[in-house]
Amino acid sequence: MSVAATVVAPLSSHTLMVLLLQVGVLLLTALLLGRLAQRLGMPAIVGELSAGVLLGPSLLAAVAPGPGHWIFPQNAESMHLLDAVGQLGVILLVGFTGIHVDLKLVRRQGTRAAGVSAAGLLLPLGLGVGVGFLLPTSLRAPGADPTVFALFVGVAMCVSAIPVIARTLIDMKLIHRDVGQMILVAGTVDDTVGWVLLSLVASMATAGLVAGQVLLTLGKVALLLLFTMTLGRWLVGAAMRAAARRDAAGLPVITAVVLMTLSAAGSQSLGLEAVFGAFLCGVLIGDAKNFDTSALAPLNTTVMGVLAPLFFATAGLRMDLTALGDPRIALWGFAVFAVAVLGKFLGAFVGGLTSRMNRWESIALGAGMNARGVIEVIIALAGVRLGLLSVEMFSIVVLVAVLTSLMAPPLLRMAMNRVEQTAEEDLRRHRVLAVEHRVPSSSADPVGRTSMTISDTGKDPR
Numbered sequence: 027m028s029v030a031a032t033v034v035a036p037l038s039s040h041t042l043m044v045l046l047l048q049v050g051v052l053l054l055t056a057l058l059l060g061r062l063a064q065r066l067g068m069p070a071i072v073g074e075l076s077a078g079v080l081l082g083p084s085l086l087a088a089v090a091p092g093p094g095h096w097i098f099p100q101n102a103e104s105m106h107l108l109d110a111v112g113q114l115g116v117i118l119l120v121g122f123t124g125i126h127v128d129l130k131l132v133r134r135q136g137t138r139a140a141g142v143s144a145a146g147l148l149l150p151l152g153l154g155v156g157v158g159f160l161l162p163t164s165l166r167a168p169g170a171d172p173t174v175f176a177l178f179v180g181v182a183m184c185v186s187a188i189p190v191i192a193r194t195l196i197d198m199k200l201i202h203r204d205v206g207q208m209i210l211v212a213g214t215v216d217d218t219v220g221w222v223l224l225s226l227v228a229s230m231a232t233a234g235l236v237a238g239q240v241l242l243t244l245g246k247v248a249l250l251l252l253f254t255m256t257l258g259r260w261l262v263g264a265a266m267r268a269a270a271r272r273d274a275a276g277l278p279v280i281t282a283v284v285l286m287t288l289s290a291a292g293s294q295s296l297g298l299e300a301v302f303g304a305f306l307c308g309v310l311i312g313d314a315k316n317f318d319t320s321a322l323a324p325l326n327t328t329v330m331g332v333l334a335p336l337f338f339a340t341a342g343l344r345m346d347l348t349a350l351g352d353p354r355i356a357l358w359g360f361a362v363f364a365v366a367v368l369g370k371f372l373g374a375f376v377g378g379l380t381s382r383m384n385r386w387e388s389i390a391l392g393a394g395m396n397a398r399g400v401i402e403v404i405i406a407l408a409g410v411r412l413g414l415l416s417v418e419m420f421s422i423v424v425l426v427a428v429l430t431s432l433m434a435p436p437l438l439r440m441a442m443n444r445v446e447q448t449a450e451e452d453l454r455r456h457r458v459l460a461v462e463h464r465v466p467s468s469s470a471d472p473v474g475r476t477s478m479t480i481s482d483t484g485k486d487p488r
Contacts, residue, residue: 078342115333124308
């Protein structure tokens with residue numbers, strides 16, 4: 027008995043045309059506003075998010091609803107197509123974040139950074155969960171479980187953004203300072219734990235808040251981490267080294283994309299977040315022995331210059347800032363922002379003091395780890411996809427990401443002006459400068475994130 031194959035109709039001509047128009051308009055606007063933001067001394071992500079805000083319900087749809095709804099119709103088909111493109115971008119972006127994690131630095135300063143990471147993670151997590159229970163029902167998506175929603179808010183409050191932090195430290199020439207190194211290590215630990223917590227909350231949101239299900243999810247996380255540290259490390263290292271040995275242009279790039287997407291699919295199949303698998307794969311690629319990550323520069327350009335800006339512009343399309351004109355919503359938004367800043371800043375500050383750092387070093391530590399940026403936007407979109415956040419709450423969380431990233435540079439500058447540079451830091455600075463003359467440093471990517479190389483961290487990629 028033969029079964030006839032079902033022919034799936036392709037996208038209609040109109041749908042395809044609208045998608046291509048959306049991608050072109052979003053990218054062009056994101057590029058222009060991203061460059062403008064950089065000229066004004068702000069992270070480019072501010073401009074990219076603004077591109078979506080201007081073209082979405084916050085402005086264009088309100089001022090010119092006809093053209094606005096024609097170019098960016100707020101229907102499931104149109105948004106899902108854009109989301110599909112954006113999800114590929116975010117998976118590769120998070121994978122690159124993992125590549126830039128310096129495991130040697132984490133191992134070297136891990137003990138000292140443990141206290142900083144714990145305080146900088148637990149305090150904002152606890153405060154975030156508390157404020158999550160207090161937030162009005164209107165800020166939750168219809169049908170969202172109050173407890174899962176509160177846990178999600180806590181996770182969103184406790185993360186940092188290593189790409190934004192690293193770029194800020196490099197631009198301010200603080201990457202060689204002890205405080206700069208501690209910010210990177212503690213932020214890396216916080217982000218890693220944050221991805222684990224996000225996967226746990228995602229599982230609760232889809233499978234329900236049941237003790238047995240939570241234990242099952244913890245078991246899946248443990249299994250994935252065990253696989254990553256054993257067989258996964260060997261497989262990824264062997265694949266990347268084999269790709270580098272072949273005389274085929276672009277083979278390392280193709281291999282890295284395959285590994286990241288398969289890792290994301292594997293994580294998703296376990297009921298965890300896809301970005302968690304991509305992050306772990308990126309860490310393994312960056313830690314692979316005898317593999318020069320500079321071979322991934324073409325992919326870095328594509329992700330940072332095209333896919334990531336498109337993702338953030340798409341995120342801006344989901345924001346509706348007109349909702350914040352409601353005084354009650356605006357007041358709750360300010361409360362969430364205050365809790366986010368107080369929890370992260372105070373937690374890192376206390377952690378710094380307990381790690382025998384002085385007052386100004388601890389202030390700098392709090393200022394650096396307070397930047398949420400890219401990671402919080404990704405988490406906010408995960409909250410929408412999981413059916414936890416309303417449009418208003420999504421807008422609030424994204425605004426927290428932007429505002430905390432803007433706060434970091436001036437606070438860091440003020441604190442570090444009062445911290446004397448040690449002889450060891452001076453030697454480290456000279457080593458970095460020597461490397462810069464020998465190996466060209468990769469330039470800042472056009473969206474305010476970073477492609478860290480040996481000249482950025484002192485870690486020889488070879």
